[in-house]
Amino acid sequence: MAKLLDPRNEYFHAKVISRNDGAQRHQKSLDMLKSDESEPEGALAAVLSVLRRVHHLFFNVRSSQELAGQTGRRDVRQVLNTVRKDVLKGCRIVFSRVFPSKFPAESHPLWKMAVNLGATCATEPGTKKSRWALENDKFLVLPRWIDGANYLWQRLPEENFLVKSNEPKAEAKVKDSVV
CATH class of the missing domain: 3.40.50.10190 (BRCT domain)
Structure with a gap:
């Protein structure tokens, strides 16, 4: 199917994974992806770091009071904007x-x-x-x-x-x- 949709390999770049690509027979698995991710520096590690920071800021009493502002309600979107602005x-x-x-x-x-x-x-x-x-x-x-x-x-x-x-x-x- 990938060859029909992308005959010049412009979009998928051979990154389509099918059931035949897994290490276990007769099971669908994403075990082939684990080798692409750099544990300390990869995209998933970066997202985990951001989520930890957002979690800390959201549940930190002082920070959440500041972020609640005039509405009096904590909103994770405000925390995300704060982290992004940094x-x-x-x-x-x-x-x-x-x-x-x-x-x-x-x-x-x-x-x-x-x-x-x-x-x-x-x-x-x-x-x-x-x-x-x-x-x-x-x-x-x-x-x-x-x-x-x-x-x-x-x-x-x-x-x-x-x-x-x-x-x-x-x-x-x-x-x-x-x-």
Whole structure:
């Protein structure tokens, strides 16, 4: 079925698991997936860490009173927003050549994602600012750095997402409090 739906292997990338892929005969199992997850650093470990933090904040009396605010009711959505805002807290991101020139940057999903993660965002045109960032020891990263932070709910090493000279020119300059 996967070959019919995705003949060029563009979408599934050979990651379809069938009953024949399991280690136990005549049983469906996901035991083949355990080898892909890095226990201390994988996506599941990141989610577990976030859930533990949310649980702690939600049931911590002082924090939950602060989060209850005027309504007097605790709401896990408020805790999740607080935890999410800490991901890029103190980070100033200047988008350069990421959005079309006439497009309102504040309404772009990448901008909104960065703001939801706690970053302060701005836009500046052209490569002059890119050269300035590199000359002043600021990180010049690909937009997927923000996607990764959103996916794992943690600030990722900027060094893993640096813009290289042969990369497309869409970039996000990470300024100020860079780890």
